[in-house]
Amino acid sequence: xxxxRKFIALGGSSLAAALAAACDSQGPRGAxxxxxxxxxRNEGLERWLTTHDTRDVASRGARDARAAFPEYFISRxxxxxxxxxxxxxxxxxxxxxRRPASLTLDDLQRxxxxxxxxxxxxxxxxTAAATWHGVRVRDLARLVEPAPEVGYVDFESFDDGYHESxxxxxxxxxxTLVAYGMDGHLLSPGHGAPARLHSPVKxxxxxxxxxxxxMFLPKRTGGYxxxxxxxxxxxx
Amino acid sequence: MSDPNVxxxxxxxxxxxxVVRHHWVVRLTHWIAVVAVTVMAASGLQIYNAYPAFARKxxxxxxxxxxxxxxxxxxxxxxxxxxxxxxxxxxxxLLVLNGLAYLTFIYLHGEWRDLxxxxxxxxxxWEMVKFYAFVRREHPLQGKHNALQRAAYFAMPMVGAVLVLxxxxxxxxxxxxxITGLFGGYVWARYWHFLAMTVLFALIxxxxxxxxSVDPYALRSMVTGRYxxxxxxxxxxxxxxxxxxxxxxxxxxGVHARPASASAAPAAPAxxxxxxxxxxx
Numbered sequence: 001x002x003x004x005r006k007f008i009a010l011g012g013s014s015l016a017a018a019l020a021a022a023c024d025s026q027g028p029r030g031a032x033x034x035x036x037x038x039x040x041r042n043e044g045l046e047r048w049l050t051t052h053d054t055r056d057v058a059s060r061g062a063r064d065a066r067a068a069f070p071e072y073f074i075s076r077x078x079x080x081x082x083x084x085x086x087x088x089x090x091x092x093x094x095x096x097x098r099r100p101a102s103l104t105l106d107d108l109q110r111x112x113x114x115x116x117x118x119x120x121x122x123x124x125x126x127t128a129a130a131t132w133h134g135v136r137v138r139d140l141a142r143l144v145e146p147a148p149e150v151g152y153v154d155f156e157s158f159d160d161g162y163h164e165s166x167x168x169x170x171x172x173x174x175x176t177l178v179a180y181g182m183d184g185h186l187l188s189p190g191h192g193a194p195a196r197l198h199s200p201v202k203x204x205x206x207x208x209x210x211x212x213x214x215m216f217l218p219k220r221t222g223g224y225x226x227x228x229x230x231x232x233x234x235x236x
Numbered sequence: 237m238s239d240p241n242v243x244x245x246x247x248x249x250x251x252x253x254x255v256v257r258h259h260w261v262v263r264l265t266h267w268i269a270v271v272a273v274t275v276m277a278a279s280g281l282q283i284y285n286a287y288p289a290f291a292r293k294x295x296x297x298x299x300x301x302x303x304x305x306x307x308x309x310x311x312x313x314x315x316x317x318x319x320x321x322x323x324x325x326x327x328x329x330l331l332v333l334n335g336l337a338y339l340t341f342i343y344l345h346g347e348w349r350d351l352x353x354x355x356x357x358x359x360x361x362w363e364m365v366k367f368y369a370f371v372r373r374e375h376p377l378q379g380k381h382n383a384l385q386r387a388a389y390f391a392m393p394m395v396g397a398v399l400v401l402x403x404x405x406x407x408x409x410x411x412x413x414x415i416t417g418l419f420g421g422y423v424w425a426r427y428w429h430f431l432a433m434t435v436l437f438a439l440i441x442x443x444x445x446x447x448x449s450v451d452p453y454a455l456r457s458m459v460t461g462r463y464x465x466x467x468x469x470x471x472x473x474x475x476x477x478x479x480x481x482x483x484x485x486x487x488x489x490g491v492h493a494r495p496a497s498a499s500a501a502p503a504a505p506a507x508x509x510x511x512x513x514x515x516x517x
Contacts, residue, residue, distance in 0.1 A: 026314060026316070027313065031323075038329065050411045051411075054413065055410075059421055062292060065292070065294035067294075121410075123321070126287045126293055128293035128294065129294075231321065231325075
């Protein structure tokens with residue numbers, strides 16, 4: 001027989017155990033489906049909020065991060081393009097496009113150059129201001145002419161298979177750049193040389209460094225972090 | 237008992253003393269809020285721990301003494317940054333919809349009158365502080381809530397609104413940059429979000445402490461809705477952990493009759509007793 005006192009003690013201790021298990025855990029597994037549902041709903045709202053008119057500008061009072069700008073890559077060692085082994089670095093721009101292109105760094109630098117001082121929003125919660133120099137992905141799209149069914153862009157790298165796919169609207173946002181320079185210099189290896197993606201409209205992890213390919217695709221292709229549980233959209 | 241919310245439900249020698257204090261909508265939204273706020277706070281701390289500081293890279297932050305110290309792991313929820321973010325961005329909808337349902341209900345149903353500050357709340361609150369500090373002997377007259385409760389329960393949705401707005405500001409600092417700008421930019425919005433969370437936590441901690449140490453009989457009213465007015469803190473002349481047992485409250489006739497133990501003390505002159513808080517008393 002379980003009397004009321006015992007029931008309360010049992011219930012209390014099992015509730016405490018459940019709470020203790022819940023702390024520092026990802027929560028009940030059944031909830032993951034609801035969380036994924038919420039993520040897709042949020043994505044709809046975020047897409048609606050993100051227009052090509054929204055711009056980010058690093059405030060004049062904000063100091064440039066310079067040397068404090070974190071360097072990040074997933075390979076064991078800092079990825080450096082080995083031209084002797086792999087030939088001249090080229091950025092392949094292709095996928096479902098009419099005129100695929102393969103661009104050297106010189107080719108990129110001959111395209112219309114944009115310099116913008118914007119924030120970098122990391123998913124961890126920090127921000128860093130820097131000036132980025134590069135080519136709009138929008139201008140690359142004009143160059144290769146994507147097919148009408150294209151809705152996504154996958155940005156691939158030579159950093160151990162790191163890639164992230166984007167929605168076309170964010171990729172062709174006027175502040176989304178294939179950047180080859182930072183704060184007046186060519187990119188350093190720590191920041192993704194020879195070229196990286198940079199945009200203030202997406203969280204840092206969506207901005208692939210060490211770019212090799214820009215693929216215009218009809219379907220979304222996930223990404224290094226979004227396949228592990230981070231939001232695929234990752235908008236700011 | 238002119239308030240339609242307070243309907244007599246049992247009659248005994250002392251008259252009808254058990255009333256329905258909380259409408260089921262209020263009770264339901266209260267407990268949903270308990271779950272939602274807990275998950276939001278714990279997953280928020282997990283998110284915070286990914287960068288437990290406020291400074292922009294390359295700068296220092298003026299106004300937070302614990303830059304770089306993460307919150308203890310047992311306070312966090314979500315397992316890792318992505319897990320916590322997924323919980324945070326899902327639970328925020330429950331929090332907001334539940335909060336809107338509650339506010340809409342109390343606006344339409346009239347309970348907002350028990351919560352919005354009236355003239356005299358600061359003075360009444362000061363009387364409550366004096367009472368809890370044993371400076372004043374008699375529990376001030378009150379209605380459904382005393383003045384400190386009114387202030388706290390009014391502040392909670394206000395702080396909640398700040399949390400929602402600052403949350404939007406740091407979720408979408410580019411798409412909703414105008415909101416972020418209102419709070420002084422991303423770094424400050426993140427700081428206000430964190431600070432508002434600690435203020436809400438303080439209010440909740442005070443609320444829970446007072447429920448268990450002064451009026452545990454109010455738990456029943458937040459579950460079944462029913463509240464025995466003979467056991468009210470006012471009737472028991474109850475301070476934290478003082479006159480906690482029912483026996484201090486059962487005696488006496490009217491709603492505002494003094495417990496026997498208190499009547500042994502010199503009664504405060506009627507003129508200094510604060511007026512009843514509302515029509516429901």
